[in-house]
């Protein structure tokens with residue numbers, strides 16, 4: 001994620017909602033990712049949070065006033081609006097949405113929103129009735145129609161005590177939604193990327209299943225990278241606690257059969273298919289309706305083979321379609337992955353070492369090698385899953401250019 005945000009100019013505009021305090025975390029995460037952040041606080045926001053907090057986090061003066069200090073000869077709101085790669089309005093009140101939709105320019109932020117040609121992302125936060133009000137919804141429609149972007153507020157208990165939709169999306173989801181807008185990378189614009197992620201569960205009875213240790217972290221890193229390059233992303237995921245990025249279509253399944261049913265039809269028109277899921281090769285022949293009781297003797301389970309989703313996609317691969325697999329191996333890493341690459345008709349496979357600390361299931365890093373269809377093997381040092389995702393998409397770009 002860092003590469004796409006590094007040194008990009010982000011205007012973080014904070015308006016007068018209780019959620020304003022969460023903007024501190026957004027600022028802090030953007031700085032961690034090496035973005036250059038200009039904080040802007042409306043007059044109401046200053047009643048709720050201190051400009052000094054944002055100045056300490058971002059290392060830049062917080063803009064609070066259209067006619068504030070003129071540090072240089074430049075007209076600040078025009079200059080900042082012009083060099084911005086993104087205007088992120090978080091939280092966005094009903095008031096700023098109304099002003100932006102109607103072209104009202106009566107303070108720094110509303111004026112700069114008219115002046116900028118950078119993408120604008122609003123993260124609304126307000127009382128649920130205010131959000132649902134036809135006036136607010138009409139303003140959102142107007143802004144969407146003009147190409148502005150929104151990250152929907154969540155439902156839940158609001159600061160005012162009511163329960164409903166209006167709570168600002170969480171800071172990490174906001175950053176993930178901002179990433180493709182900031183990156184300006186449109187190398188995969190118009191391309192469909194389909195990803196399988198997480199592990200499947202094969203039920204024995206209503207309480208037990210055969211499963212594996214996949215967390216879905218690798219699938220998430222791949223989805224974030226594809227979105228940052230402008231792709232249309234669909235993730236078919238097994239049960240997982242890892243949040244998938246905002247902007248990816250997410251299809252949740254439990255079993256290998258369900259994953260096959262959701263993945264195979266979608267693979268037909270995908271430009272890139274990446275199978276990162278740990279799919280159970282076998283499922284119990286019989287699933288019991290009620291919890292199986294112990295019977296004082298050993299129990300033998302009959303298992304039947306699941307469909308190999310990746311092999312089926314490989315067998316039907318279209319010219320120009322890119323197909324990527326993963327191989328989780330405990331031994332003979334490269335040799336075993338090479339067999340899978342050929343057998344499943346893949347363009348690339350990531351061989352990753354499992355069964356050792358810091359690599360494979362559940363952690364953020366992998367010991368891996370990338371093998372390609374031309375017989376090239378690139379051994380990687382211990383690498384973060386998000387960096388591996390970047391490298392993988394770089395390799396895919398080379399293959400697509402061939």
Ligand code: PMT
Nearest residue numbers: 214215216217218275278279308309310325326328361362
């Ligand atoms: O989710 P994390 O905790 O981040 O962990 C990531 C990971 C280790 C699960 C992931 O990076 C990984 O290695 N996934 C593949 C694990 C695996 O089961 O490999 P395999 O060798 O069994 O399968 C080879 C390939 O065929 C994989 O791309 C797999 O998705 C695919 N496959 C396998 C069986 C099957 N029935 N259908 C499939 O599509």
